[in-house]
Amino acid sequence: MVDDRDGGTGIGDTAESGVGPIVLRGTAASPGLSVGRAFVIDRRRIKTPKRHIADDEVQSEIARFDAALAASSDQLDRIKRKLAEKEGEDHFLILEAHQLILHDEHLVEPTRRRIREEKVNAEWALRKTVEEIKAVFDAIEEDYFRERRSDVDFVGDRILRTLLGVDTVPTLPPAGAIIVAHDLSPADTAHLHRAACGAFATDVGGKTSHSAILARAFEIPSVVGLDNITDHVGNGDLLIVDGMRGEVIIRPTPEQCEEYRGKARSHLHFMRELLANRDLPAETQDGARVRLYANVEIVEEVPTALDHGAEGIGLYRTEFLYLDRPDLPKEEEHFMHARGVLRRLYPYPATFRTFDLGGDKAAPFPGLQPEENPALGLRSIRLCLKERPLFKAQLRGLLRASVHGRMRIMFPMISGVGEFREAKAVLDEAKAELEKEGVPFDPKVPVGIMVEMPAAVMVADLLAREADFLSIGTNDLIQYALAIDRVNEHVGYLYHPLHPAILRMIRYVVDAGHAAGVRVGLCGEMAGEPMFSLVLLGLGLDEMSMNSTSIPVVKSVLRGAKLSVARELAEHALSLPTAADIEALVHDHMKERYPQDLLRAAGDVLV
Ligand code: PEP
Numbered sequence: 186m187v188d189d190r191d192g193g194t195g196i197g198d199t200a201e202s203g204v205g206p207i208v209l210r211g212t213a214a215s216p217g218l219s220v221g222r223a224f225v226i227d228r229r230r231i232k233t234p235k236r237h238i239a240d241d242e243v244q245s246e247i248a249r250f251d252a253a254l255a256a257s258s259d260q261l262d263r264i265k266r267k268l269a270e271k272e273g274e275d276h277f278l279i280l281e282a283h284q285l286i287l288h289d290e291h292l293v294e295p296t297r298r299r300i301r302e303e304k305v306n307a308e309w310a311l312r313k314t315v316e317e318i319k320a321v322f323d324a325i326e327e328d329y330f331r332e333r334r335s336d337v338d339f340v341g342d343r344i345l346r347t348l349l350g351v352d353t354v355p356t357l358p359p360a361g362a363i364i365v366a367h368d369l370s371p372a373d374t375a376h377l378h379r380a381a382c383g384a385f386a387t388d389v390g391g392k393t394s395h396s397a398i399l400a401r402a403f404e405i406p407s408v409v410g411l412d413n414i415t416d417h418v419g420n421g422d423l424l425i426v427d428g429m430r431g432e433v434i435i436r437p438t439p440e441q442c443e444e445y446r447g448k449a450r451s452h453l454h455f456m457r458e459l460l461a462n463r464d465l466p467a468e469t470q471d472g473a474r475v476r477l478y479a480n481v482e483i484v485e486e487v488p489t490a491l492d493h494g495a496e497g498i499g500l501y502r503t504e505f506l507y508l509d510r511p512d513l514p515k516e517e518e519h520f521m522h523a524r525g526v527l528r529r530l531y532p533y534p535a536t537f538r539t540f541d542l543g544g545d546k547a548a549p550f551p552g553l554q555p556e557e558n559p560a561l562g563l564r565s566i567r568l569c570l571k572e573r574p575l576f577k578a579q580l581r582g583l584l585r586a587s588v589h590g591r592m593r594i595m596f597p598m599i600s601g602v603g604e605f606r607e608a609k610a611v612l613d614e615a616k617a618e619l620e621k622e623g624v625p626f627d628p629k630v631p632v633g634i635m636v637e638m639p640a641a642v643m644v645a646d647l648l649a650r651e652a653d654f655l656s657i658g659t660n661d662l663i664q665y666a667l668a669i670d671r672v673n674e675h676v677g678y679l680y681h682p683l684h685p686a687i688l689r690m691i692r693y694v695v696d697a698g699h700a701a702g703v704r705v706g707l708c709g710e711m712a713g714e715p716m717f718s719l720v721l722l723g724l725g726l727d728e729m730s731m732n733s734t735s736i737p738v739v740k741s742v743l744r745g746a747k748l749s750v751a752r753e754l755a756e757h758a759l760s761l762p763t764a765a766d767i768e769a770l771v772h773d774h775m776k777e778r779y780p781q782d783l784l785r786a787a788g789d790v791l792v
């Protein structure tokens with residue numbers, strides 16, 4: 186969402202203290218623009234007192250610690266209730282994860298033991314335990330675990346504040362304020378969301394951090410990973426947050442404020458107007474119909490998807506269910522989770538991709554060794570097939586849910602027919618078991634694959650004969666076809682979705698799918714870039730699945746298009762020798778036909 190408010194503090198737009206504007210760049214975590222006053226939340230200043238206790242104080246100190254645990258859990262319950270009043274119950278999971286940490290034996294037992302054996306106060310014992318847990322996470326070279334480390338921090342901070350009787354909830358900022366923090370806990374994010382804040386800007390965090398995920402679900406513009414914004418910003422400083430470019434301008438000039446307020450206003454207006462197409466089909470002027478689906482990571486995003494006109498979920502990244510917790514999801518949880526999603530979406534379909542862990546999403550499975558080359562290692566379907574009991578549990582849960590709506594099951598990173606058959610054999614086993622147990626499921630649930638390996642492209646015709654649908658995952662396909670690690674910023678300059686090799690691959694897969702009579706979709710990030718929409722249409726895709734907020738923009742491009750023209754554009758593009766030639770062609774073609782705002786609404790591609 187775009188916010189054109191100015192923070193409501195009424196202070197003029199000056200470059201205060203004679204300090205000129207500073208531009209900080211981070212990770213664009215949630216799209217939108219906001220101009221407002223900083224509201225700095227410094228959760229790091231709290232000091233932990235250390236005190237030795239007498240033998241006869243041990244029991245009462247442990248009781249004090251236990252009471253603080255219970256009170257902290259009650260606080261989280263209250264936040265959940267307030268959220269439920271406003272948002273429904275979808276945002277609970279993350280707060281529940283914090284409640285689980287709160288009662289985790291690795292936190293509770295060592296703290297009690299320290300009080301007992303080291304004869305120290307509860308605050309100090311807790312601090313030592315939290316440090317110990319964080320050190321374990323620190324030793325793991327994975328962004329994901331570094332982010333989980335901050336969950337332990339937030340929970341520790343909450344208990345500490347409760348023990349000390351210090352506020353656990355930040356004071357609500359004025360509406361429209363820009364929240365600046367080292368990091369935000371999911372509970373903070375939910376709490377701040379109620380204050381209708383303008384944007385978030387944090388030192389740390391990545392696209393998968395919980396705050397980023399919730400910011401997207403709540404449509405609050407957000408830039409994370411800014412490194413040291415808390416060193417540069419004081420309370421009340423004027424800021425501009427550009428959640429599309431991943432930029433924050435600190436103490437902008439009045440001219441910059443004016444410019445961004447103008448941009449924010451027109452962007453807001455523009456996005457609202459686009460939402461008017463929510464219930465209209467993604468149909469070209471000459472009657473070609475494309476299905477626009479949403480990519481979803483957590484259940485909280487489902488309402489956002491529907492609000493933006495998604496006609497279903499084209500990619501449900503179920504691996505997120507495994508990532509935020511000390512244990513692993515069981516069959517029952519898969520069932521309940523999928524059933525909730527299907528019921529909410531009905532009559533639209535939801536495509537559940539089986540867990541795509543490994544690679545840059547480290548699998549939280551015991552006994553897995555770090556790999557030299559994780560992108561080419563034990564990831565995705567390979568991991569599903571290795572961890573069969575976990576895979577089977579997921580498939581059984583999904584199958585049981587399949588009678589509650591329109592489900593599709595999709596296997597990630599399939600290399601060829603052999604691997605696909607192997608995965609389907611596990612699915613058949615799960616079906617046979619359920620049948621024997623008399624548990625209902627949809628025996629005809631469509632089963633498809635992601636085409637994200639060049640090998641799968643080359644055998645797409647063979648795969649299409651045995652799959653109910655194909656979905657091209659260009660994020661990985663580009664990584665593997667052009668040999669560029671998708672998480673390595675040094676080779677980011679080689680990432681060209683319009684590279685002739687990529688376009689030929691898409692065309693090849695579409696033709697192979699259609700020849701076998703199956704639908705072909707695309708669910709990589711490129712599907713959500715309006716600049717690419719016509720080429721993709723012209724290549725013949727039946728479905729495009731993307732970040733929910735891109736749907737109205739892409740739909741607008743498609744509704745203004747003609748399939749015949751898109752086909753010509755795609756043919757012309759396919760005849761050109763270099764990515765640069767194709768980009769120039771597409772850029773000129775699109776700029777001639779569509780307003781600049783529309784083309785850059787989802788980001789800065791080729792604009
Ligand atoms: C892809 O690879 O294009 C894809 C959609 O899957 P993910 O980004 O989750 O790897």
Ligand code: MG
Nearest residue numbers: 637658660661
């Ligand atoms: Mg992928």
